[in-house]
Amino acid sequence: MSAISPEAVLPRQRVTKNPLAPLATLAVRRFQLSTRTPRELVVPLLTPIMFALVIAPALKQALHTGSGYEAFVATGTVGLLIPLNTMFAGLGVIVDRESGAQRELLAAPIPRALLVLGNLAVASAITALQIAVLIAVGIARGIHFDASGTGIVWFVAGATLFTVGMYGAAETLASRVPKAEEYIARVPAIAIVPWFLAGSLFPISALPGFLSWFAKFLPLTHGLALVRYGLLGDSTGLHNIWKLHDTTAMASLSLLVVAVFAAALTMISIRVFSRSAVR
Amino acid sequence: MQPRSELVPRIQQPPIAVRGLRKTYPGGVEAVKGIDFEVAAGEVFGLLGPNGAGKSTTIGMLTTTIVPTGGRAFVAGYDVATEPLAARSVSSVVFQDSVVDRALSGRRNLDIHARLWAVDAGRARRRIAELANTLGLGDLLERPVASYSGGERRRLEIGRALVSEPQVLFLDEPTVGLDPRIRHELLDVIARLRDRNEITILLTTHYLDEAERLCDRIAIIHAGRIVALDTPRALLSMLGQEIVELRVDGDAATALALLRARGIAGEDAFTVGSTLTVPLHDRAAAHAMAAIHESDLAPSSISSRQPTLDDVYLQLTGARLAEAA
Numbered sequence: 001m002s003a004i005s006p007e008a009v010l011p012r013q014r015v016t017k018n019p020l021a022p023l024a025t026l027a028v029r030r031f032q033l034s035t036r037t038p039r040e041l042v043v044p045l046l047t048p049i050m051f052a053l054v055i056a057p058a059l060k061q062a063l064h065t066g067s068g069y070e071a072f073v074a075t076g077t078v079g080l081l082i083p084l085n086t087m088f089a090g091l092g093v094i095v096d097r098e099s100g101a102q103r104e105l106l107a108a109p110i111p112r113a114l115l116v117l118g119n120l121a122v123a124s125a126i127t128a129l130q131i132a133v134l135i136a137v138g139i140a141r142g143i144h145f146d147a148s149g150t151g152i153v154w155f156v157a158g159a160t161l162f163t164v165g166m167y168g169a170a171e172t173l174a175s176r177v178p179k180a181e182e183y184i185a186r187v188p189a190i191a192i193v194p195w196f197l198a199g200s201l202f203p204i205s206a207l208p209g210f211l212s213w214f215a216k217f218l219p220l221t222h223g224l225a226l227v228r229y230g231l232l233g234d235s236t237g238l239h240n241i242w243k244l245h246d247t248t249a250m251a252s253l254s255l256l257v258v259a260v261f262a263a264a265l266t267m268i269s270i271r272v273f274s275r276s277a278v279r
Numbered sequence: 280m281q282p283r284s285e286l287v288p289r290i291q292q293p294p295i296a297v298r299g300l301r302k303t304y305p306g307g308v309e310a311v312k313g314i315d316f317e318v319a320a321g322e323v324f325g326l327l328g329p330n331g332a333g334k335s336t337t338i339g340m341l342t343t344t345i346v347p348t349g350g351r352a353f354v355a356g357y358d359v360a361t362e363p364l365a366a367r368s369v370s371s372v373v374f375q376d377s378v379v380d381r382a383l384s385g386r387r388n389l390d391i392h393a394r395l396w397a398v399d400a401g402r403a404r405r406r407i408a409e410l411a412n413t414l415g416l417g418d419l420l421e422r423p424v425a426s427y428s429g430g431e432r433r434r435l436e437i438g439r440a441l442v443s444e445p446q447v448l449f450l451d452e453p454t455v456g457l458d459p460r461i462r463h464e465l466l467d468v469i470a471r472l473r474d475r476n477e478i479t480i481l482l483t484t485h486y487l488d489e490a491e492r493l494c495d496r497i498a499i500i501h502a503g504r505i506v507a508l509d510t511p512r513a514l515l516s517m518l519g520q521e522i523v524e525l526r527v528d529g530d531a532a533t534a535l536a537l538l539r540a541r542g543i544a545g546e547d548a549f550t551v552g553s554t555l556t557v558p559l560h561d562r563a564a565a566h567a568m569a570a571i572h573e574s575d576l577a578p579s580s581i582s583s584r585q586p587t588l589d590d591v592y593l594q595l596t597g598a599r600l601a602e603a604a
Binding site for chain 2: 021022029103
């Protein structure tokens with residue numbers, strides 16, 4: 001056997017001219033897999049739309065609240081739609097691993113972080129589409145949003161970063177949990193329980209003392225406060241968290257919290273995926 | 280990435296080189312215990328062994344989906360540990376299980392591979408058309424893979440691995456679980472690849488006929504170690520032109536000692552249960568059988584035949600490959 005010399009000639013590798021091309025390929029693949037039937041786009045929308053269109057008006061009537069409460073709950077349902085949608089997107093990772101082409105992708109000459117980022121891009125795009133549908137349906141139902149140009153920026157930034165963070169949580173869980181059944185069993189604890197505590201149906205100040213304090217640490221609380229500030233011009237949520245006078249400063253702080261959440265969960269998800277994918 | 284061929288002197292590298300490669304899984308399971316081999320350009324090299332012998336772990340390390348715990352491995356000269364992207368860019372793999380996007384069409388599966396391996400779009404189109412023709416995939420390509428039969432799916436996976444025109448192709452038990460007709464169809468496909476001599480193939484299998492038919496050289500792997508490595512012909516010649524196989528009612532080891540003492544069996548004769556296998560190197564089977572009948576042994580059955588790789592495996596490891604698999 002001849003020794004391998006580091007000076008030896010090596011075959012020419014194919015070089016991708018556009019480094020984003022593999023990411024685009026992975027994202028298109030994931031999009032095709034995620035949206036192959038309309039059902040997969042529509043089903044995650046049902047619960048939030050039901051909240052916005054049925055439960056919010058019913059609560060308004062039963063509790064004799066004003067039309068502002070409808071808008072409060074409609075924006076609060078964004079905080080349910082994002083975790084539900086991203087957690088369902090995470091199931092795709094398990095399907096890929098169990099019966100899909102994940103091993104083929106792992107053998108591809110691309111950094112493995114791109115597999116996570118491709119999934120993230122699609123989960124974010126589908127979530128954005130669903131939020132847009134939710135808002136459009138809310139407007140059609142007569143819910144009044146009061147968004148300025150700046151407000152829309154706060155809303156988009158907060159919702160996007162929260163989506164990125166939640167997808168990171170979904171991908172991390174999918175990489176660590178061996179079976180889809182176990183994954184689904186954990187979805188309520190991650191996607192639904194925080195929603196009840198994060199000021200979605202009522203302000204966090206209405207929670208008992210400890211829970212009110214605890215809710216301030218939930219990224220969803222900050223995300224929802226930003227969504228409401230952006231879409232309704234309502235800074236009550238931000239004030240309940242920070243108790244400052246400067247609204248922009250409070251929004252910036254909440255955005256920072258959500259940004260740190262997004263960055264941390266994305267890094268963790270890439271690390272966990274890369275480690276779990278190879279043995 | 281800059282092509283390294285422009286930077287370094289021209290010395291040809293073997294497409295696959297493995298040096299003291301080891302893998303110990305968490306929990307202490309030693310799957311591969313320091314193996315060495317080298318595969319020449321255009322060669323079809325077989326790793327033959329039962330399930331759990333370390334074949335798939337070896338392929339996993341070469342395709343960088345399993346991290347070695349010792350030794351080194353090179354694919355087309357690229358170190359799989361330090362240059363994994365480069366090693367992956369010049370190789371493709373067909374996995375033991377079906378690894379495809381079933382919801383997508385066959386063409387889309389091939390196209391994704393072409394894009395990830397950075398094959399130029401025009402070249403990929405031509406290549407896919409050519410492979411569809413060669414592998415009989417023409418009518419299937421637009422259908423979702425979920426509607427394919429097992430054999431069609433396997434042909435698609437082989438086609439996918441070839442879209443990027445890899446220098447090294449890893450085939451991990453490519454025919455396992457397929458019915459005999461489809462299996463033979465696929466063996467034909469792999470044999471055609473072999474005949475074209477453009478590609479280096481590392482094939483793992485526990486089917487002896489597959490290894491014998493397709494491989495230029497075979498490494499017999501047992502419990503994480505390579506116990507023999509040579510051409511099929513040379514491996515078979517270890518047991519001579521013929522073997523005599525006899526079954527005895529008493530202790531087979533005592534019977535073997537008797538045959539050795541009489542000069543009928545050599546040191547390479549072996550027993551498994553109540554069966555003695557006696558390789559014949561320099562005498563005819565009829566003479567050997569006559570000598571056995573003249574001895575005090577009363578075999579319950581006796582026959583002669585040509586040796587197979589299973590006999591080689593049996594002699595080297597003490598277990599029949601079919602049983603171990």
